Amino acid sequence: MRIGELSRRTGIPVRMLRYYEERGLLTPERAPSGYRRYAEADVDRATLVSSLIRSGLPTRLILPLLRDPYGPVAGGTPGDEGGEMVALFTAELARLDDRIACMSLSRDAVRRHLRLRRARARAER
Amino acid sequence: MRIGELSRRTGIPVRMLRYYEERGLLTPERAPSGYRRYAEADVDRATLVSSLIRSGLPTRLILPLLRDPYGPVAGGTPGDEGGEMVALFTAELARLDDRIACMSLSRDAVRRHLRLRRARARAER
DNA sequence: CTTGACTCTCACATCGATGTGAGACTTTAC
DNA sequence: GTAAAGTCTCACATCGATGTGAGAGTCAAG
Numbered sequence: 467m468r469i470g471e472l473s474r475r476t477g478i479p480v481r482m483l484r485y486y487e488e489r490g491l492l493t494p495e496r497a498p499s500g501y502r503r504y505a506e507a508d509v510d511r512a513t514l515v516s517s518l519i520r521s522g523l524p525t526r527l528i529l530p531l532l533r534d535p536y537g538p539v540a541g542g543t544p545g546d547e548g549g550e551m552v553a554l555f556t557a558e559l560a561r562l563d564d565r566i567a568c569m570s571l572s573r574d575a576v577r578r579h580l581r582l583r584r585a586r587a588r589a590e591r
Numbered sequence: 592m593r594i595g596e597l598s599r600r601t602g603i604p605v606r607m608l609r610y611y612e613e614r615g616l617l618t619p620e621r622a623p624s625g626y627r628r629y630a631e632a633d634v635d636r637a638t639l640v641s642s643l644i645r646s647g648l649p650t651r652l653i654l655p656l657l658r659d660p661y662g663p664v665a666g667g668t669p670g671d672e673g674g675e676m677v678a679l680f681t682a683e684l685a686r687l688d689d690r691i692a693c694m695s696l697s698r699d700a701v702r703r704h705l706r707l708r709r710a711r712a713r714a715e716r
Numbered sequence: 717c718t719t720g721a722c723t724c725t726c727a728c729a730t731c732g733a734t735g736t737g738a739g740a741c742t743t744t745a746c
Numbered sequence: 747g748t749a750a751a752g753t754c755t756c757a758c759a760t761c762g763a764t765g766t767g768a769g770a771g772t773c774a775a776g
Contacts, residue, residue, distance in 0.1 A: 470753080480753085481734065481735070482734075500742085500755095501753060501754075514700070519733080522694075558701055559702060559705060566698065569646040570691060571646075572648060576648075576680055580684060587677065594722085606766090609724095610763075624724090625725095626772075627724090722772075724770080725768105725769095729767100731764090732761105734761085735761100737758090738758105741754070742753070743752070744752090
């Protein structure tokens, strides 16, 4: 499928799909015309990438994370001394846990606030 | 207390504490010298602000959210037709829920990946 | 008083994620 | 074949959160 359809099906702006490619996270074939041709599997992949990015994962971590399930890293990315990457991902995991906790708090705060506003709105009627 | 101490006690960079003030989220007194003087309560407040911001809440929503518990909005902020704010906060709540879900997924992905890497590292020994 | 640590303001730099517009080519529908 | 819609690349713009440095004043300890 072409980029427009993928965009429609994933809800991800065309601009971002191209951006993912620039980052090496999505690597569509090219038609002779130069148009990108995405595989069916890219629907899921793009969605995952989008999720990861929206979660604040740096794209340079997303790549190894994605590549992995599709074949072991076989000696590792150049410059990747196993331990280093493990440390990076561990840190990222901590960051995620932290942020999730923090967002849960925020959500509660917003929820509380919303209830307050609604109550007030009701009272004013 | 002065800004440095608040920074130490909250872990928030001095720069950010000033930024919060610029955004109207924290409004310390000023000593005659011009130095900011923070109240004890600002430790909590700054922490909350930091959480909210890290959660991606736009600062313009944080202000009304914070002000509220400290005295009802009394007619509302100028230009705030209740309903509008409620809509904004509702949208924000949805966004938060969405992001939390999305980050949970990401966390699981990272966790899985981390286990994989560790297993591989063990295998190589 | 002097010095070192703090603080002030201001302004510019950066960084990642996005938007946007220009100019040119491709595909599709008629 | 023509027009409309889609796509391409490139490059510049924006936006929020931060960093950073300059130049000047303040505070506390000796």
